[in-house]
Amino acid sequence: MKILKFGGSSLSNDNGLKNAIEIIENKSKNESIAVVVSARGNSTDTLENMLTKASRGQNYSHDLSVFKRYQLAPEISLDLFHEFELLKNTLEAVRTLKDYSPSVKDLVLAQGEILSVKMVTALLKKRGIHAIEVHAKELLVTENKDGIHTVDEQQSLAKTQSYFKKIAPNTITIITGFIAADRSGQITTLGRNGSNYSASLIAQFIGAEEVLSYTNVNGIFTANPAQVDDATSIPNLSYQEAHELANFGASILHEKTIAPLAQAAIPLRILNTFNPEFNGTTVSSRAHQNGVKSISVQNQVSLIHITGAGLLGKVGIDARIFNTLQNLNVSIGIISQGSSERGVSFIVAKEDASKSIVALEDTFKYELAHHDIDQISADEHIGVITIIGQNLNEFHNPLKSLAQNNIEILLINNTSNGNNISLVVQSKDIDKAVHLIHAQIFGISKKINVAIFGKGTVGGSLIDQIVRSQKKIEKRKGILLNIFAIAGSSQLLLDKNGAPSEWRTAFKKAPENFSNVDAVIQFAQQNHLENLVAIDNTASDGFTEKYTTLIENGFDLISSNKLANTKSFEFYNDLRSTLQQYSKNYLYETNVGAGLPLIDTIKLLHDSGENITRIKGIFSGSLSFLFNQFSERDESFSTILQEAINLGYTEPDPREDLCGNDVARKLLILARELDLENEFEDIEIQNLVPEILQDLNQTDFLDHLDQFDTEYEKIKSQQSENHVLRYVGDLYGDLQQSTGKLKVELVSASKFSALGQVSGSDSIIEIYTESYGDRPIVIQGAGAGAEVTARGVFGDLMRIADKK
Numbered sequence: 001m002k003i004l005k006f007g008g009s010s011l012s013n014d015n016g017l018k019n020a021i022e023i024i025e026n027k028s029k030n031e032s033i034a035v036v037v038s039a040r041g042n043s044t045d046t047l048e049n050m051l052t053k054a055s056r057g058q059n060y061s062h063d064l065s066v067f068k069r070y071q072l073a074p075e076i077s078l079d080l081f082h083e084f085e086l087l088k089n090t091l092e093a094v095r096t097l098k099d100y101s102p103s104v105k106d107l108v109l110a111q112g113e114i115l116s117v118k119m120v121t122a123l124l125k126k127r128g129i130h131a132i133e134v135h136a137k138e139l140l141v142t143e144n145k146d147g148i149h150t151v152d153e154q155q156s157l158a159k160t161q162s163y164f165k166k167i168a169p170n171t172i173t174i175i176t177g178f179i180a181a182d183r184s185g186q187i188t189t190l191g192r193n194g195s196n197y198s199a200s201l202i203a204q205f206i207g208a209e210e211v212l213s214y215t216n217v218n219g220i221f222t223a224n225p226a227q228v229d230d231a232t233s234i235p236n237l238s239y240q241e242a243h244e245l246a247n248f249g250a251s252i253l254h255e256k257t258i259a260p261l262a263q264a265a266i267p268l269r270i271l272n273t274f275n276p277e278f279n280g281t282t283v284s285s286r287a288h289q290n291g292v293k294s295i296s297v298q299n300q301v302s303l304i305h306i307t308g309a310g311l312l313g314k315v316g317i318d319a320r321i322f323n324t325l326q327n328l329n330v331s332i333g334i335i336s337q338g339s340s341e342r343g344v345s346f347i348v349a350k351e352d353a354s355k356s357i358v359a360l361e362d363t364f365k366y367e368l369a370h371h372d373i374d375q376i377s378a379d380e381h382i383g384v385i386t387i388i389g390q391n392l393n394e395f396h397n398p399l400k401s402l403a404q405n406n407i408e409i410l411l412i413n414n415t416s417n418g419n420n421i422s423l424v425v426q427s428k429d430i431d432k433a434v435h436l437i438h439a440q441i442f443g444i445s446k447k448i449n450v451a452i453f454g455k456g457t458v459g460g461s462l463i464d465q466i467v468r469s470q471k472k473i474e475k476r477k478g479i480l481l482n483i484f485a486i487a488g489s490s491q492l493l494l495d496k497n498g499a500p501s502e503w504r505t506a507f508k509k510a511p512e513n514f515s516n517v518d519a520v521i522q523f524a525q526q527n528h529l530e531n532l533v534a535i536d537n538t539a540s541d542g543f544t545e546k547y548t549t550l551i552e553n554g555f556d557l558i559s560s561n562k563l564a565n566t567k568s569f570e571f572y573n574d575l576r577s578t579l580q581q582y583s584k585n586y587l588y589e590t591n592v593g594a595g596l597p598l599i600d601t602i603k604l605l606h607d608s609g610e611n612i613t614r615i616k617g618i619f620s621g622s623l624s625f626l627f628n629q630f631s632e633r634d635e636s637f638s639t640i641l642q643e644a645i646n647l648g649y650t651e652p653d654p655r656e657d658l659c660g661n662d663v664a665r666k667l668l669i670l671a672r673e674l675d676l677e678n679e680f681e682d683i684e685i686q687n688l689v690p691e692i693l694q695d696l697n698q699t700d701f702l703d704h705l706d707q708f709d710t711e712y713e714k715i716k717s718q719q720s721e722n723h724v725l726r727y728v729g730d731l732y733g734d735l736q737q738s739t740g741k742l743k744v745e746l747v748s749a750s751k752f753s754a755l756g757q758v759s760g761s762d763s764i765i766e767i768y769t770e771s772y773g774d775r776p777i778v779i780q781g782a783g784a785g786a787e788v789t790a791r792g793v794f795g796d797l798m799r800i801a802d803k804k
Contacts, residue, residue: 001032002210005199009216010273011040013073019273021123034173036199039112051108054094071115078122083111106189113176121174131172137181142188149188160205193254204260214273219281223295223438227431230444234281241293242283248296248386298384302353307343310372324363330356334413353378383430386422398440405530406554407433431528445474448801449529451485451520454537461790467501479801485520496527517546521553531804536561551578557586558796566665569677587796592666593763595792596781602673610769615731617765619666622649622657623727625761631724637712638705653698658688660744667729667742677738686745719748726755
């Protein structure tokens with residue numbers, strides 16, 4: 001015989017009850033079965049709420065009417081008059097007395113299972129199935145121990161076996177879960193999860209072949225699917241593993257459910273009433289492969305702290321704590337203390353925290369009075385995450401990931417067998433922590449949640465590149481790049497599941513509510529997003545002031561915006577101190593040379609102790625194109641400048657390129673990579689814009705480009721033979737001192753030199769070092785363009801993703 005057990009959700013007034021009846025009917029055709037049922041839907045909670053209202057003298061009649069309608073909805077003709085009258089009369093007595101005894105509570109709560117049995121039996125009979133109602137008080141006997149009903153297994157075994165021997169063949173017994181009776185025959189209950197316990201006990205007593213427990217989920221999962229979208233069903237568990245999961249808070253299991261089945265070696269299959277074809281999870285005595293099985297969470301707990309310098313060296317503190325809580329029947333989950341015993345912290349159930357503190361304050365009243373103990377307090381805003389089957393020696397990657405995401409571990413505990421790890425973290429961090437741990441230990445794609453600020457040419461190109469590459473990167477590297485925020489100058493698109501491929505259309509519909517980064521930070525926190533990266537593709541000086549806020553809230557930074565690295569040296573240092581304090585990355589390879597690997601190269605040389613003596617080169621792709629063309633073609637400077645404008649090589653106002661500030665900023669960034677303390681004001685900059693054009697508005701400036709021609713034709717004609725014009729940035733001097741010399745100027749270079757041979761819009765940088773002497777390291781390539789810059793930013797993003 002097999003025992004089928006149906007939980008409350010499996011018997012609810014929707015497809016649940018309908019599916020359950022069909023499952024019972026189909027199983028009964030080929031197998032001998034008995035059925036144990038819970039109260040339907042939320043009936044137990046409703047009954048308890050009505051009882052509470054009645055005990056406070058409040059009106060419960062509306063609740064009772066709703067309850068009756070719910071119970072009769074599947075079969076309106078079913079006679080439940082006796083049960084409803086019993087409820088009404090009992091509740092009215094409680095309302096009159098404004099109090100009730102434990103036996104009255106048991107009587108009221110038991111009606112949920114009794115009504116459930118009657119309805120299931122009636123619906124089966126309606127289908128022509130021979131089913132009978134069985135009240136579990138005829139099977140299970142309890143005895144009262146310290147106010148708790150415990151099952152008398154010997155008497156219950158005898159009564160259950162005797163009862164089942166009398167049942168006619170081809171009869172399906174529909175048995176109330178949760179309910180038993182004491183030796184006098186008075187109804188008692190077995191507590192929450194009591195229906196599962198009933199099914200296990202009955203299975204043990206009759207020697208059942210198997211227990212099929214029907215719920216509303218596809219078995220036991222690697223984590224709570226409501227918390228982790230990537231959680232998967234576990235096909236098999238041993239009794240020991242199931243017991244561990246139950247012990248550490250898995251809501252679908254309970255410790256006392258497993259024990260009778262393990263003792264009799266009866267398999268338990270956890271199945272889904274709403275997906276009955278799915279195999280679910282089988283719990284049995286079979287040995288399974290070692291390794292992490294699941295992550296469970298306990299939320300209804302508190303962390304009690306006993307602290308004080310006077311505890312140092314005192315013997316017996318732990319014993320006094322344990323004795324005090326034992327007298328209260330309070331169980332301690334995790335305990336931690338320093339070797340000096342200056343503080344003791346431990347986990348108890350949240351409902352036990354207040355009375356535990358009162359009792360402990362009485363136990364340690366002498367120490368409190370003499371300030372040996374400073375305080376005894378409780379932190380209720382915590383939770384316990386337990387990883388079943390995890391060895392501490394192999395837990396370094398999840399711990400690293402938690403640290404990178406600013407998740408503080410308040411306590412960590414490894415069980416004596418070394419196969420379970422429990423972490424105590426703040427409640428606000430639980431969901432994010434579970435996501436991170438699950439991704440690390442189950443090999444799920446690592447999610448990098450990206451906020452992109454600035455959706456212009458570079459930002460838009462970057463978003464397109466990420467969207468196009470997402471699937472390939474996830475398949476190749478196991479990294480999922482998730483753009484959860486796109487911010488423009490005033491609009492903000494937020495989606496925790498990531499920007500759609502048609503993100504521009506979605507962005508146009510986004511509300512104009514973006515004023516600062518707080519909205520993005522709040523969204524990330526509310527949705528427990530992990531591995532946060534902020535990318536600044538703006539040219540905003542004001543936005544760089546928000547970098548510190550982003551870092552403090554868990555974001556790594558990437559920027560194509562040069563301004564943060566060229567502000568005051570004080571700001572530069574403060575930013576890096578904050579990065580170090582919060583263990584965050586800040587990458588900005590595109591600040592100099594677009595997508596060229598320049599900053600990384602210089603960092604590597606400098607950090608390895610190489611003495612860099614000079615850095616010189618063409619840093620602007622726009623000006624590289626301009627002077628390459630002007631040097632080679634017999635046309636006016638204004639004609640070629642207009643061509644560069646038309647091709648989009650310059651800023652809308654070309655003076656932003658021609659004034660030399662952009663090149664100067666790039667040079668200053670490299671100087672600071674060498675730990676030089678130069679300020680922007682230290683740079684000698686040659687402004688290429690004639691003085692007469694510098695103060696005009698943009699329209700007038702563009703109308704008078706011919707004002708460049710006379711001066712630049714003269715400069716060009718005065719060059720030596722085989723020379724060309726190049727706009728060069730130069731960092732030189734004694735670079736081992738605190739500052740160097742920085743100059744940005746137009747020079748005439750031999751067309752046979754490295755600088756002279758540059759073509760198109762390429763940049764070229766020469767790095768002179770002590771080891772390489774007069775033969776510089778030369779880095780050359782495309783130095784401008786939205787696609788190139790975006791690709792460089794993308795590279796920085798992948799560097800950070802690989803470190804997570």
